[in-house]
Amino acid sequence: MKIHADARGRILGLESDVIVDAGAYSIWPWSCAMEANMSAGIMPGPYQMQAYRGRGMTVMSNKPPLGPYRGVGRPGACFALERMMDELARAVGREPHEVRIENMVLPDQMPYLTIAGKLYDSGDFPESVRRAAGMIDVPAIRERQKTNGKDGVHIGLGWASYVEQTAHGTNEWLQRNLTEVFGYEAATARFTPDGKLILEVAIQNHGQGLETTLAQVASTELGVDPADIVVRHGDTAVSPYGLGTFASRSMVMAGGAVGRASQMLAEKVKRIGAHFLQTDPGNVSLQDSAVVYGQRRVPFSEITRAAFRHAQDLPAGEEPGLSVTTTYQPESGTGAYSYATHAAVVSVDANTGLTKILDYVVVHDCGTIVNPMIVDGQIQGGLAQGIGTALYEESPYDDTGQPLASTFLDYLLPGFTEVPTARISHIVSPSPFTRYGVKGMGEGGAIGAPAAIVNAVNDALRPLGVEINETPITPRRLLEAIIQAEKRNAG
Amino acid sequence: MKPAPFDYIRPRDLAEAVTALSALEWGGRLLAGGQSLVPMLNLRLSPVVRLIDIAQLDELRAVHETADSIAFGACLRHGEFEDAKVPDPARGMMRHVASRIAYRAVRNRGTIGGSLSLADPSADWITVVMALGASMTIRGPAGERSIDATEMFVGPYTTALGEHDILVSIRVPKLSAAGRWGYYKIIRKAGEYPMTTASVVLDPERGRRSVVLGAVNRGPLQMAETSAALHTNAGWSEQAQAALRAAIGRDLQAAGRTDDICEMRLCEMTILRAIASALVQ
Numbered sequence: 001m002k003i004h005a006d007a008r009g010r011i012l013g014l015e016s017d018v019i020v021d022a023g024a025y026s027i028w029p030w031s032c033a034m035e036a037n038m039s040a041g042i043m044p045g046p047y048q049m050q051a052y053r054g055r056g057m058t059v060m061s062n063k064p065p066l067g068p069y070r071g072v073g074r075p076g077a078c079f080a081l082e083r084m085m086d087e088l089a090r091a092v093g094r095e096p097h098e099v100r101i102e103n104m105v106l107p108d109q110m111p112y113l114t115i116a117g118k119l120y121d122s123g124d125f126p127e128s129v130r131r132a133a134g135m136i137d138v139p140a141i142r143e144r145q146k147t148n149g150k151d152g153v154h155i156g157l158g159w160a161s162y163v164e165q166t167a168h169g170t171n172e173w174l175q176r177n178l179t180e181v182f183g184y185e186a187a188t189a190r191f192t193p194d195g196k197l198i199l200e201v202a203i204q205n206h207g208q209g210l211e212t213t214l215a216q217v218a219s220t221e222l223g224v225d226p227a228d229i230v231v232r233h234g235d236t237a238v239s240p241y242g243l244g245t246f247a248s249r250s251m252v253m254a255g256g257a258v259g260r261a262s263q264m265l266a267e268k269v270k271r272i273g274a275h276f277l278q279t280d281p282g283n284v285s286l287q288d289s290a291v292v293y294g295q296r297r298v299p300f301s302e303i304t305r306a307a308f309r310h311a312q313d314l315p316a317g318e319e320p321g322l323s324v325t326t327t328y329q330p331e332s333g334t335g336a337y338s339y340a341t342h343a344a345v346v347s348v349d350a351n352t353g354l355t356k357i358l359d360y361v362v363v364h365d366c367g368t369i370v371n372p373m374i375v376d377g378q379i380q381g382g383l384a385q386g387i388g389t390a391l392y393e394e395s396p397y398d399d400t401g402q403p404l405a406s407t408f409l410d411y412l413l414p415g416f417t418e419v420p421t422a423r424i425s426h427i428v429s430p431s432p433f434t435r436y437g438v439k440g441m442g443e444g445g446a447i448g449a450p451a452a453i454v455n456a457v458n459d460a461l462r463p464l465g466v467e468i469n470e471t472p473i474t475p476r477r478l479l480e481a482i483i484q485a486e487k488r489n490a491g
Numbered sequence: 492m493k494p495a496p497f498d499y500i501r502p503r504d505l506a507e508a509v510t511a512l513s514a515l516e517w518g519g520r521l522l523a524g525g526q527s528l529v530p531m532l533n534l535r536l537s538p539v540v541r542l543i544d545i546a547q548l549d550e551l552r553a554v555h556e557t558a559d560s561i562a563f564g565a566c567l568r569h570g571e572f573e574d575a576k577v578p579d580p581a582r583g584m585m586r587h588v589a590s591r592i593a594y595r596a597v598r599n600r601g602t603i604g605g606s607l608s609l610a611d612p613s614a615d616w617i618t619v620v621m622a623l624g625a626s627m628t629i630r631g632p633a634g635e636r637s638i639d640a641t642e643m644f645v646g647p648y649t650t651a652l653g654e655h656d657i658l659v660s661i662r663v664p665k666l667s668a669a670g671r672w673g674y675y676k677i678i679r680k681a682g683e684y685p686m687t688t689a690s691v692v693l694d695p696e697r698g699r700r701s702v703v704l705g706a707v708n709r710g711p712l713q714m715a716e717t718s719a720a721l722h723t724n725a726g727w728s729e730q731a732q733a734a735l736r737a738a739i740g741r742d743l744q745a746a747g748r749t750d751d752i753c754e755m756r757l758c759e760m761t762i763l764r765a766i767a768s769a770l771v772q
Contacts, residue, residue: 351760352677353753392680407534409684417681475679475686479753 001080004051009092009099013051016043016080022058025065029180032058035066037176038073038165041116045081046125046163046339047103052115062401068246070385071446078162082451083469086159086458096159096455097133097343101126104161111332111432117175118165120337121367121439122429128341128363129161131425135361136343148463152351155358156460157343160451164338166440167252171333183329185253186240189218189261190323191269193308195289195301197222197229199258202242203250204234207381208442209374210250214258216370217436221262222269223286224300240325248440251370252336256328256435264324272306273298275315332433338441340364340379342448346456350464350482353475355391355457357420362448365427366441367434375441376424382445384419389446390453391418391472465489494532498541505550505630505659511543513632513655521545521657523566523605526597551604551659554578562628562662565604573598580665581623581692584672588615588690594682604658612647613684618705619674621713622690625663631656646710670694673769675761676706687757689765693721704742704762707754714742717762727770735763 004013018039022032036056043054085103089096104125105112112120141157148154165172170183188200199214215229232238242254266286273291274281276298283293290297304322306313311320330336345359362379369375392412396404405411422445430437450471457473458466465485470477502508512519518540522528525546531537545551551566554577561580571577572589579585592598592606592615606614607627620640628637632655640661643651652658666672671693676685688705700721702714720738722731739759743749748758 352757354677354679409530412680412683415680415682475677475757476753479756483752483756 001084003084003088005088005092007092009088009094009102011047011049011088011103013053014044014049014081015053016040016055018043018054018056018076018080020056020058020066021061021063023061023063023065027065027067029178030068031178032060032066034068035073035076039077041118042074042163042165043077043081044114044116045078046105046161047081047100048105048109049103049115054116063397070382071443072247074162074164074443074447075386075389075450078160078447079451079454079471082160082162083455083458085161086455090462095138097129097138100159100161100341101129104129107429117334118337119332119334120163121332121431121433123337123339123365124427124429125161125163125339127427128339128365129159131427132159132341132343132361132363135363135423135425136345136359141345145460148460152349154348154350154460154464156346156348156456156458156462158346158452158454158456158459159341159343160448160455161341162339162444162447162451164248164340164441164444164447165335166248166338166442167330167434168247168249168335169330169333172335175334180243182243182247182249183333184243184327185249185257185329186242186325186327187254187257187261188240188323188325189222189258189265191265191300191304191307193304195228195299195304197224199229199231199261200239201231201233201254201258202236202239203245203254205231206245208250208378209371210245210254213251213370213374214255217255217258218262221259222266224289228289240327248338248442250440250442251438252330252434252440253328255370255438256330257326259435260328261324261326264326265322268318268322268324269300269303271315271318272303275318276302276306276313328435330434336367336431336434336439338364338366338439338444340444340448342452344449344452344456346453346460348457348460348478350461350478353478353482355453355473355478357387357418357453360420360422360452361425362422362445363425363427364441364444365429366444367429367431367439368437369426369428370436370438372426375426378442379424379445380419380422382443382447383422383449384414385446386449387414387419387453388412389471390450391474394472394474492533492535495535495538497532497539499544500541501544502548505545505548505657508543508545508548509630509632509655509657511541512657515540517654519543519655521605521608523551524568524601525605526593526601527605527609527611545657546602553660555660560662560664562660563603564660565608565658566602567604569598569601569603569606570595572603580663581619581672582666582670584619584623584666584674584690584692585663588619588674591615591676597682603661607643607661608650608652608658610644610648610650611684612708612710613688613706615674615676615685615688615705617644617711618688618690618703620661620663621703621711622672622692622701623663623666624692624699624701625661627661628659629656630659635659637662641713644711647708649710664697664699666692666694666699667696669696670699671769673765673767675765675768677757677761687761689758689761691721691762691765691769693769702762702766704758707758709748712742712746712748714739714762716741716745721766727767732763735766739763
């Protein structure tokens with residue numbers, strides 16, 4: 001990577017080459033070019049620039065095939081660019097967060113078409129840095145750093161800002177020449193005869209709480225208690241055909257489809273309820289599992305009784321049953337863009353090469369927040385994964401191609417004691433292109449953390465002349481870098 | 492993975508265990524806490540014909556205290572040391588070390604004798620029993636014998652135990668009231684195997700002055716020069732540290748462990764920190 005900038009650190013242009021070892025096979029339908037392509041496409045990140053040359057290169061090797069992993073392409077892109085931003089700030093003698101702020105796309109430029117052809121939908125990128133700087137307290141850390149070196153311990157502050165493309169739409173997959181186009185999602189919303197609501201979706205919950213959040217959407221549209229909503233997912237034998245959960249798309253796509261289906265179902269419920277209440281559908285609302293008109297109300301159990309077992313009570317021309325199946329695709333074809341700024345404070349023991357995270361701040365914007373607890377959980381979980389990338393996880397091979405980490409004895413994962421609880425703050429900039437203004441946000445924690453942590457380690461050890469540009473930062477890698485720097489300094 | 496098929500027997504006493512182990516020319520393995528053996532079985536790393544479960548044998552769970560030492564049955568669990576269910580002859584050192592072995596679930600099952608018999612180079616107990624000058628009581632087909640801990644560990648996963656031997660107990664001399672100890676390990680994350688370990692025991696009254704380096708994928712190393720450079724009253728001055736660094740360097744040189752400069756630095760730091768904690772107690 002090469003960055004061109006002026007004396008203040010304003011980016012003039014960026015050149016990057018992404019080389020990915022994709023192993024022995026290409027994975028359908030993403031192809032082995034996925035990681036390199038995504039990296040090259042998102043490389044400019046939250047920054048403005050007049051020139052960009054990005055090249056993605058995929059190399060075949062005799063290793064196992066590379067598949068998508070939380071963050072896909074973006075942790076690497078963020079790592080390269082954000083390491084570079086810290087070095088750029090150092091080169092022009094300014095605080096790294098100030099140089100970032102000065103280069104970012106501004107809120108009044110939204111929606112903003114990037115030089116790489118991505119349409120950023122909404123957000124205030126500089127505010128995420130300003131707020132993170134306040135929370136982490138930059139002057140206090142610079143003060144603490146004055147005692148760096150005592151007993152070999154060095155404190156450092158590291159930054160990472162990134163843009164997380166989510167819910168990639170039709171245009172994105174066409175741009176990438178993919179064999180399949182994943183631009184929409186489908187949902188069925190149907191009442192049962194006893195007044196419960198069933199949602200059937202083709203996405204898959206694997207821990208992100210989609211049963212809860214999809215029920216919230218339907219509850220908002222239909223006034224049904226979430227406890228009365230059943231979400232069925234993960235099997236197109238019980239749901240309409242859809243594309244599935246990946247690319248942080250489920251809340252935008254399936255959430256949008258559930259919202260549309262619920263809204264269409266609500267219209268029919270209102271028509272039946274208004275008929276019972278002897279008024280126009282425009283006069284009624286849906287609250288607490290009932291159709292409400294002034295002081296009067298008809299519970300949904302009466303509506304479903306008529307719709308399923310007493311069609312003679314329905315308004316003239318109304319079909320029996322209460323079921324809607326529909327699809328949703330967002331208005332913008334390149335997706336909804338979440339973003340965040342991470343700030344990490346670490347202490348590095350230069351005698352042992354061990355790194356400890358002392359403080360971690362995330363200022364995050366994913367548009368409308370459907371469920372704050374789940375959003376914070378996703379950020380925290382992604383951070384744990386990013387800490388693994390930064391400090392622990394690695395699949396090395398020996399010279400004969402033998403894998404050296406074939407069990408979790410050799411492949412270290414961070415545990416409870418290695419993952420601090422991040423201090424999280426939210427900016428809410430609803431997307432103009434998605435239903436409810438929601439954006440996907442499942443991968444961000446993993447995108448920012450490796451860059452922020454490695455930047456913090458570099459900040460800590462800069463006085464020793466140490467520079468680290470590789471993950472994970474194992475004690476051995478760090479000690480080797482320190483020993484090399486000592487030799488250079490002595491020579 | 493699941494283990495390959497094996498026989499399983501649970502002897503009623505030590506004599507029966509020795510007989511069961513001797514009945515096979517090879518392939519008999521003793522099962523105590525199983526914290527290393529069971530994963531190895533599941534990974535099919537070691538061929539086992541017969542598992543002989545000795546975890547519950549009273550003779551291997553006994554504690555015998557005399558005026559100047561305590562003998563611990565080999566099947567006492569790490570957690571029993573941690574919880575002070577057994578006395579500590581080393582003024583808290585054994586309790587301290589036990590409480591930092593892996594994590595509590597491992598300590599609930601893992602045994603001191605199992606750990607010493609397997610001799611995983613990263614195991615915590617190895618350097619501790621060597622530094623404390625412990626001896627091992629071993630039962631084999633020819634009867635019982637005793638060896639010093641310093642003769643027990645030949646290298647990684649290699650001990651003085653024969654194919655049909657059972658480690659019965661570990662006798663640990665008591666430290667004097669003035670005895671000092673230090674233990675330090677460098678570990679990448681909580682609960683993992685350490686990269687380096689070091690035990691320091693300094694008890695001039697009992698004539699004990701011992702520094703032992705462990706882990707780094709090698710057998711334990713007695714640091715003779717470093718031990719000789721240990722002085723209770725030297726304090727923790729720059730000068731004292733420089734002398735210790737030099738001594739550590741000579742010990743590593745004498746052991747031929749100078750090929751890896753990172754490892755040397757980690758070893759030096761581990762030993763220095765163990766000594767520091769011994770001296771500032």
